[in-house]
Amino acid sequence: MTQAPRPNAAFKPRIFSGIQPSGGLTLGNYLGALKRFVEKQDEGIETIYCLVDLHAITVWQDPDKLRQQTREAAAAFLAAGIDPKRSVLFNQSQVSAHAELGWIFNCVARLGWMNRMTQFKDKVGKNSENASLGLYAYPSLMAADILLYHATMVPVGEDQKQHVELTRDIAAKFNHDFGVDFFPAPEPVIEGAATRVMSLRDGTRKMSKSDPSDASRINLTDDADTIAAKIRKAKTDPEPLPETLDGLKDRPEARNLVNIYAALSGKMPEAVLAEFAGQGFGLFKPVLADIAVATLAPISAEMGRLMADPAEIDRILGEGADRAEPIARPILNRTLDILGMVRRG
Secondary structure: OOOOOOOHHHOOOEEEEEEOOOOOOEHHHHHHHHHHHHHHOOOOOEEEEEEOHHHHOOOOOOHHHHHHHHHHHHHHHHHHOOOOOOEEEEEHHHOOHHHHHHHHHHOOOOHHHHHOOHHHHHHHOOOHHHOOHHHHHHHHHHHHHHHOOOOOEEEOOHHHHHHHHHHHHHHHHHHHHHOOOOOOOOEEEOOOOOOOOEOOOOOOOEOOOOOOOHHHOOEOOOOHHHHHHHHHOOOOOOOOOOOOHHHHOOOHHHHHHHHHHHHHHOOOHHHHHHHHOOOOHHHHHHHHHHHHHHHHHHHHHHHHHHHOOHHHHHHHHHHHHHHHHHHHHHHHHHHHHHHOOOOOO
């Protein structure tokens, strides 16, 4: 691929990240994304967060469900602690510059780059001929989402790092092809003990809202009793917790629960093992359940309150789009000028 652009020193520090509103959010979304999004608000860097509904329609969506899921995802952001006055929060389709820059980047990205995107292969399996063109090309739209705001940092899970690398390649090629230093090279920000939360039923698979088993995940809409029950029933092994991380090497379910505890408590996994070494899961799970309930039950309750007033959620998203537009539109317009597109004066 193309050599990366020069460092981002000339660009204003700015964070962009997004979540697809394609179903109920889980503990994995909270620990891998929302919790860190909230923390970033306190770091003195502009934060822009987006519900990427254009990405959601790469597979067919029931319109009523898509509206519901978009509002529910917005409620999760707000309930987790995103402040719409300190962060820009909006849904992607309200800012048309995303789609416009996405098309431009379709013409910059190379087929060979797209063919190396592992998530497309994972999602379609052997059924690629029936997949939408949008599902194949969506990484270039993701690059547009990021670069439309000249974002310099992108909080992502480990599984999304490849898409940020593609974004860097697209930025580099555009800059090289037109002899400009216009787009920054955004850095993936991968932090925390549980950036990739695994299934409660299979520690080798990522926790997913699409898993047929509801017991495999903790939904952000679960109440306290449901959260505690799912933790108690989470798959484990008969061995006690070890003293070091090496002792978790071939114990994926145990490692997953330790990482979840660490992320919820703000401790390192090593500190968790130092506290619980030698104890069985009969003692560890109730403590984990308590901290999970204390963290997540208030979010669930606040989401319920917010979802009772969808007009207020729509207002917040609309105001967020009004704040995003003045950032995005000048960057798109300058891109069009660089490309040689004729525009009104």
